[in-house]
Structure formats: C-alpha cells, structure tokens
Amino acid sequence: VAALRGQRLRIAAPLLIHAGAVVRDGQALLLPGVSGAGKTTLTYALAVRGWQTLTDDLLALNTAPDDPGATLMALPCPRCGHVSARSLHLLAELGVSLEGTVAGLVEYHRPRAWGETAPVHYMIAPRYEAGAACVATPMTQAETAALLMKASFAQRRVEYPAQWRAAIQVAAQTRGWRLTYGQLVGALDTIERLVAECPKVAEVSVEGEK
Amino acid sequence: MGAFPLQRADVETYLMPDGSCVLFDPRAGEGFTLNAAGALAWEYCDAALSTEEIAREVAALLPAEPQAYTDGLAVVAQLLEAGLLERRSDRVSAEVVESQPPPAEAGSLHLPREG
Numbered sequence: 238v239a240a241l242r243g244q245r246l247r248i249a250a251p252l253l254i255h256a257g258a259v260v261r262d263g264q265a266l267l268l269p270g271v272s273g274a275g276k277t278t279l280t281y282a283l284a285v286r287g288w289q290t291l292t293d294d295l296l297a298l299n300t301a302p303d304d305p306g307a308t309l310m311a312l313p314c315p316r317c318g319h320v321s322a323r324s325l326h327l328l329a330e331l332g333v334s335l336e337g338t339v340a341g342l343v344e345y346h347r348p349r350a351w352g353e354t355a356p357v358h359y360m361i362a363p364r365y366e367a368g369a370a371c372v373a374t375p376m377t378q379a380e381t382a383a384l385l386m387k388a389s390f391a392q393r394r395v396e397y398p399a400q401w402r403a404a405i406q407v408a409a410q411t412r413g414w415r416l417t418y419g420q421l422v423g424a425l426d427t428i429e430r431l432v433a434e435c436p437k438v439a440e441v442s443v444e445g446e447k
Numbered sequence: 448m449g450a451f452p453l454q455r456a457d458v459e460t461y462l463m464p465d466g467s468c469v470l471f472d473p474r475a476g477e478g479f480t481l482n483a484a485g486a487l488a489w490e491y492c493d494a495a496l497s498t499e500e501i502a503r504e505v506a507a508l509l510p511a512e513p514q515a516y517t518d519g520l521a522v523v524a525q526l527l528e529a530g531l532l533e534r535r536s537d538r539v540s541a542e543v544v545e546s547q548p549p550p551a552e553a554g555s556l557h558l559p560r561e562g
Contacts, residue, residue, distance in 0.1 A: 380467070404478075
C-alpha cells in the first residue's frame with residue numbers, strides 16, 4: 238500500500254471487469270454483474286459441477302505477454318470473497334467446502350483450488366431474485382460486448398476505443414445469456430443445460446470497417 | 448419523409464459472427480448495438496434509399512419477422528437521432544454508390560481463428 242500511495246494506479250489489462258469467472262475443460266465462463274447479483278455464491282457453487290474458480294468479483298482479460306495480438310484470456314485472481322452466512326450455508330448444503338474465514342475477516346472465504354488462464358466461451362449475467370423462477374434469455378454477441386463494457390471499470394475516455402475493441406473480440410467468441418434465478422440448484426442446472434446445448438464456436442471473426 | 452440516410456464516415460462497424468453488430472462512435476466514445484435486422488438496415492444507409500425504402504428492403508429479407516418493417520424504421524430513426532447517420536436531402540444514385548472505393552482499413556478488426 239505504501240508503494241502505491243500518491244501514485245496513479247495503471248491497469249495493464251485491456252479489460253478489467255466486475256465479474257466472477259470459472260473454467261472447465263479449458264473454457265472460461267464469465268458471470269458479470271453488480272454487487273448482490275449473486276456472482277460470488279454462483280461462482281463458488283459451480284465447483285460442484287466441476288468448474289474451477291478464476292475469480293469471484295474482479296476479472297482481468299488480457300493476452301499472453303509474448304503474444305499481444307492473440308485472443309484475450311480470462312486470468313485467475315486468487316483472493317478471498319465475501320460470503321454471507323446464508324450463502325455459506327447454501328454452499329455447504331451443495332457440498333462446496335471453502336477455506337476460511339481468511340485472515341480473521343468475518344464472512345471472507347476462498348476456494349481450496351483455483352483454475353488456470355483460459356479463453357472465454359460463455360457469459361451468464363446473473364440476477365438473483367428471491368422466489369423467482371429460473372429464466373435464461375439469450376443475448377446477441379453485440380449485446381454481450383456492450384454488457385462487458387458496462388461491467389468494465391471506468392477508465393479514461395481515450396481508452397474507450399481499445400476497450401470496446403477488446404470487448405468485441407471477447408464477445409465474438411462467446412455465447413451469452415441473462416439469467417434470473419431464485420434457487421441455486423436451478424441456476425446450476427440451467428447453466429449446465431445452456432453450456433451443453435451451446436454449439437462450439439468454430440470460427441471467430443469480426444468484420445470491421447470504418 | 449424525403450430523407451436519405453447516410454452512414455457517418457468515421458463510425459466503426461463491427462459485424463459479429465451471429466449477425467449482430469456493434470457501431471463505435473469515436474467522437475462520443477460510445478458503442479451502439481444492433482440486432483441482425485438493425486445491422487441490415489445500417490448496411491443500406493448509403494443515401495441511395497429513403498428510410499421507408501430501407502425498411503422495405505429489411506422486411507423483404509426477413510419475411511419470417513412480422514416486425515421487420517417497423518423495426519427497420521425505428522432503428523434508422525434511432526441512429527439518426529444518435530447522430531450516427533447523416534440525413535441527406537438528395538438521393539445518391541446506385542451507380543455512384545457502387546463506384547465508391549472500398550472501406551478504409553483503419554478501424555478494422557480481424558480476429559484469429561479458434562484453434
């Protein structure tokens with residue numbers, strides 16, 4: 238903290254977004270959303286379906302240092318997440334075991350294992366509503382790009398073009414849905430169904446012109 | 448209405464694999480999203496067709512979508528309102544449009560194929 242004091246923190250990643258993220262079979266699934274949307278609980282709960290956590294809240298998307306022109310990848314951000322007592326109970330019922338509390342912080346826990354850097358293939362924008370039925374609504378890839386931008390942390394206006402292009406690149410290889418849910422198991426079942434039914438993206442190409 | 452919409456020259460167009468489209472306005476630093484019908488309408492905005500003619504073309508290409516005509520009208524109106532389209536009072540002939548040079552490379556985004 239002392240080293241950063243008085244300095245302007247520069248973010249190296251082309252996109253830094255407010256999202257949970259998990260990975261399975263080398264394919265990352267993003268869970269962007271505002272606080273209270275259920276990102277952390279859903280992220281950790283997906284462990285029972287074989288997904289490994291990349292992050293519960295803060296996701297960097299970047300290229301490999303030695304290949305800056307390549308596909309943007311979802312990077313792990315191993316840190317503890319805020320898990321309420323109720324969420325902890327729900328996760329325990331599912332069989333998810335978390336480490337913590339961490340450093341004596343009340344309601345802060347972290348997964349026992351972390352996933353590795355992976356390309357993004359799926360995006361689910363969750364919204365928890367008590368008692369709501371589980372409803373998934375597909376998004377176009379343009380909407381997916383816009384949602385990534387909306388979830389990204391505000392940077393300087395001069396960086397907007399690069400951020401938009403980064404969001405478009407990620408969205409072009411991604412299938413996205415909005416998901417409203419009231420029960421965790423229903424959300425997990427729906428996510429599994431969407432991923433299973435989703436055709437693999439065989440080609441990533443965006444026609445761009447000015 | 449007698450207006451012939453024309454794409455503003457500096458707006459960047461990104462056509463996504465699913466047919467949807469992102470328009471990036473470098474002046475405002477904002478992006479606009481279009482579904483496939485909207486992307487078709489945008490493509491027709493070359494000042495050779497009126498708004499109504501564009502909507503008819505979109506509807507003809509999407510006969511299974513009953514709202515295609517009204518959607519086409521609406522999206523052109525929204526893009527005019529947002530300033531991404533210019534309103535030309537005179538029609539550009541199809542011959543002139545076809546003789547235009549291809550779009551500039553600047554602003555293009557070519558993504559690698561998935562391995």
